Amino acid sequence: MKNFVYYFLFSSIVSIAHSQSYRPPVFTDPDRVKKIEAVFPTLDKIYKEYAEKNHFPGFTYGIVVDGKLVHAHSLGYTNLAQKTPASTESLFRIASMSKSFTTMAILQLRDAGKLNLDEPASKYIPELASVKLLTADAPAITIRHLLTHAAGFPEDNPWGDRQLADTNEELIKLLQSKIAFSNTPGITYEYSNLGITLLGYIIQKVSGKTYQQFINENIFKPLGMTHTKWEYTEIPADKLAHGYRWRDGQWTEEALLHDGAWGAMGGLITSIEDFSKYMALHLAAWPPKDDTDNGPLKRSSIREMHQPWNISSFLPQYKYPSGRTCGTVSAYCYGLNWMRDCDNRVYIGHSGGLPGFGSNWRFLPEYGIGVVCFANVTYAPTVPINLRVLDTLIISAQLQPRQLPASDILKQRQKDLTQILPDWKNAETSGLFAENFFADYSLEALKKEANTLFAKAGKILNIKEIVPENQLRGRYLIEGEKATLWVSFTLTPESSPLIQEYHIGEVKK
Secondary structure (H helix, E strand, O other): OOHHHHHHHHHOOOOOOOOOOOOOOEOOOOOHHHHHHHOHHHHHHHHHHHHHHOOOOEEEEEEEEOOEEEEEEEEEEEEOOOOEEOOOOOEEEOHHHHHHHHHHHHHHHHHOOOOOOOOEHHHOOHHHHHOOOOOOOOOOOEHHHHHOOOOOOOOOOOHHHHHOOOOHHHHHHHHHOOOOOOOOOOOOOOOOHHHHHHHHHHHHHHHOOOHHHHHHHHHHHHHOOOOOEOOHHHOOOOOEOOOEEEEOOEEEEOOOOOOOOOHHHHOOEEOHHHHHHHHHHHHHOOOOOOOOOOOOOOHHHHHHHOOOOEEEEEEOOOEOOOOOEOOEEEEEOOOOEEEEEOOOOEEEEEEEEEOOEEEEEEEEOOOOEEEEEEEOEOOOOOHHHHHHHHHHHHHHOOOOOOEOOOOHHHHHHHHHHHHHOOOOOOHHHOOOEOOOHHHHOOHHHHHHHHHHHHHHHOOEEEEOOOEEEEOOEEEEEEEEOOOEEEEEEEEOOOOOOOEEEEEEEEOOO
8 A cells, every 4th residue: 555545544634734833631522511410419429428427517518620619518517506507608617728828828929029939938037047957967948848848847737736826926936946857858748837837927027918918818809718717706606617526426516726827827717619719720720721811820830839849658559448449649739739640640639637627629630620528527537538539520420631632743743754654765855854863763674663564454444633642742543454553753842843753553452
């Protein structure tokens, strides 16, 4: 079969173009949302059974898809004595889920040119300059160290939880004492409420406002989070969730903690309806695109918040709550957790726990979905249930991540490459290959390999569109009567990208 036959087949599915305009990834299943909605009854049952099993006095949860709260439900009571039903408007303390608001505020100040993430934190907290670090060769604690739990402070749960109402003066007094370190800065992950608390103090020193005022004005107000508060005494009694501890077969009420200097790490009180607006902001940062960027923080900076900066765990035998084994690697970002599993899914979010409360939110940027739940029992185990719900949703609705459309140059190079296969006629003078190509590949070996595979495939029936890995790398299929072949190639970073790497093989059945 001659090359012009391949050209004829291929020219019917691709146009000739050299434009490299960017098109963001898209969801290709037109029934995606309907399939998601069909799973809601199953998810409601999973949540209900889990809440009952774990003795949640009150429980509320929401599912966000493409930036919208599409499903929400509540169970139990926020005040057992008054039998106040939980609702999506009930205001729960979300503990460490507060951390990403503090880190977002830091990035707002960074983007405004008012601080640098890699400068010493002692520039804004002079007392840190005289703190004795663990070793003589330890570097100064930077703002980035504080953002990523890498400052060398010891893990401070649950001690840190009880510091919530401390004043700034008490915080500084702590720094002036002989503070203990577990590591030198910058070498490992260790969860630190103190580190995020210091970021709250830096916000005040840089902005001239308390971290509460700054976040209220620069995050809550633009997002319309009008019911979110820091201090529980400001909340109407019928909206406030009281916290409880399950002990000796019964609930006992926990004393509510006032807001203070440590609230930056865990003091926020919010509802499912309000928090879903914050989730929408994070989901809207994906994928990168050319649309107008008018959020309270630049989309690029939000995506920076989502990057894995400090590895925290590797669990090759991790089991989802359903029992499915799927290894994971986890890291800490800026006030957020990051996890990638064996199916290449990326989860971003954070859990929260304080006396009387437990919470969690997670979303998958490439799937456009997220879940959030709040419970009013001490350190409620909300991480497993949200992972189970997301895993169930993806599997049951047969969800796929966004598909990146092929760039025009990938389509063009696919067409060019297909025309010369399998004989590689005039390949060296075609202008299709980068200067390294024929130094790295034997032309005779390329011809022999391609002709052998094409002979095995038999009559060519169809050439599939290229599936891009990114703008300059992709893979496509050539379907034959007897076998299907795959072809992959990578292009150079030149203004007119050329093929620098190429592979071909048979699709194994």
